[in-house]
Amino acid sequence: MMLPAIVVGAVVAAYLILLGWGMLMRVERISDRTRQATKRLNPYLRWAAGTRLGTLYFNLSALHHVGRRSGRPYVTPLSAYPLGDGFVLAAAFPHVDWLENVLAAGECTLMWNGAEYPLERPEVISRQEAMTAYPLLVRPFLAGAAGQNKFVLLHRVGTPTEQTAAG
Template sequence: MATERHPPNRAVLVFNRVAVKLAGTRAMPVWALVHHVGRRSGALYRTPVAVFPAVGVFYVGLPWGRDTDWVRNLRAAGGGTMVWRGVRYDVSDPTFVDKSEVLNVARLPQREILKRWSLTDFLRVRRVRATT
């Protein structure tokens, strides 16, 4: 079942302005910064997201649904880059998955958080450390 799409409220938009400066750093290890290219504009964007890392992949919760611009941009391009804990990764093969897959690979502390989280929809991206 896909998460219903509803736009983020004003507080989230304000938070994102701050989060985009800290996401991807060692100071905020739960947050990564997705770098993506606009589907129509070709403009470069950066979006902070909460990630659950696993071997070779990142899982990203989709609280605003599957149709957010950053998700659509990443899927249209077949991938992009993410910065997590100060390291840049090339990400590819963005695929929608349900919560059960994430629970199966999550480490114990993450699993406990995920069980309590009402999200059911996630995006899985394959990751490799960027060479540049």
């Protein structure tokens, strides 16, 4: 029973090392290699993403979204951190499909810590606002990340908007 946890830990560690390496180097060639490695690793991470085990490893969550052109359902493993009435997600590269899909659809579902959260009203937020959601140990990976200038806040379905709450 310990072996799956060790395997998940090793895969997630490799994923984060590759992701962090690409972001810190600020070289487009490295970013392309990291993007390719991420696409290869994602299928192996999906089984743990969104589970309690996945949450232990850097809040690994599963984002369920629909392709903006194809209408095809996708599952993307990524780190999600709670903020206010929703979750903050960081785009690891300048143009990521999951972000474009979520912005186009206006909704998605996040599996986080073994629970399912329907989310809506995606909004791109500032780096400064997003950093408040991240633990201190994670912030250095995001601080100097090349291309990581997009953070999205997704609100839980049914929570009031600022206008509704104020008015």
